[in-house]
Amino acid sequence: QVQLVQSGAEMKRPGASANISCKASGYIFSTHIIHWVRQAPGHGLEWMGWINTANGKSKGAQKFQGRLTIIRDPSASTVFMDLRFVTSEDTAVYYCARDRDGSWPTNWFDTWGQGTLVTVSS
Amino acid sequence: QSVLTQPPSVSGTPGQRVTISCSGSSSNIGNNPVNWYQQFPGTAPKLLIFTNDQRASGVPDRFSGSKSDTSASLAINGLQSEDEADYYCAAWDDRLSGSCVFGTGTTVTVL
Numbered sequence: 001q002v003q004l005v006q007s008g009a010e011m012k013r014p015g016a017s018a019n020i021s022c023k024a025s026g027y028i029f030s031t032h033i034i035h036w037v038r039q040a041p042g043h044g045l046e047w048m049g050w051i052n053t054a055n056g057k058s059k060g061a062q063k064f065q066g067r068l069t070i071i072r073d074p075s076a077s078t079v080f081m082d083l084r085f086v087t088s089e090d091t092a093v094y095y096c097a098r099d100r101d102g103s104w105p106t107n108w109f110d111t112w113g114q115g116t117l118v119t120v121s122s
Numbered sequence: 123q124s125v126l127t128q129p130p131s132v133s134g135t136p137g138q139r140v141t142i143s144c145s146g147s148s149s150n151i152g153n154n155p156v157n158w159y160q161q162f163p164g165t166a167p168k169l170l171i172f173t174n175d176q177r178a179s180g181v182p183d184r185f186s187g188s189k190s191d192t193s194a195s196l197a198i199n200g201l202q203s204e205d206e207a208d209y210y211c212a213a214w215d216d217r218l219s220g221s222c223v224f225g226t227g228t229t230v231t232v233l
Contacts, residue, residue, distance in 0.1 A: 110178075
């Protein structure tokens with residue numbers, strides 16, 4: 001079955017980078033865009049960005065400009081999210097989510113990873 | 123910051139009808155389809171409604187969606203205890219070269 005499995009929880013110091021992986025299985029990796037969405041404790045969902053797994057083109061929300069990098073490794077069917085210079089406000093559960101579409105991003109997320117908790121604390 | 127506004131909470135008794143509103147603008151809901159997600163505590167969201175009013179696979183028919191101009195709504199007809207969850211609307215926003223925006227989220231409580 002279609003599945004997205006994320007890497008484990010991380011504890012980071014302020015100023016460090018959070019690095020999360022998202023391994024896809026059960027479908028052809030390059031046929032679906034992958035998004036990243038986060039959720040701070042007690043808060044709602046926040047969209048972060050997407051990557052076209054076929055050509056590697058990615059785009060992040062303006063809020064994360066300069067801090068967010070999303071790349072993929074087709075040979076491993078895995079997407080990586082790197083968020084630099086984290087602060088306590090980046091403490092959240094981070095989800096990867098599969099887009100229904102493979103060519104252009106939409107708001108249609110049909111499969112989600114289990115979530116990865118990133119805690120930023122000194 | 124969410125640009126789609128939802129009521130923080132709605133509640134109802136079993137069997138009752140409840141609705142959740144999602145208010146946006148011409149750059150998002152007014153020009154793009156709306157999807158709805160259901161989230162239980164400690165779990166990942168799940169697609170509930172796509173393209174404004176289509177139920178995702180396996181979703182009971184007591185859930186329905188609609189859209190008009192720059193607003194959308196999710197209705198639960200015949201509320202059940204297992205519907206207690208958080209609900210989020212989502213739409214693509216055409217500003218800033220495109221981005222996805224979520225609603226502020228609504229907690230449904232079954233009394």
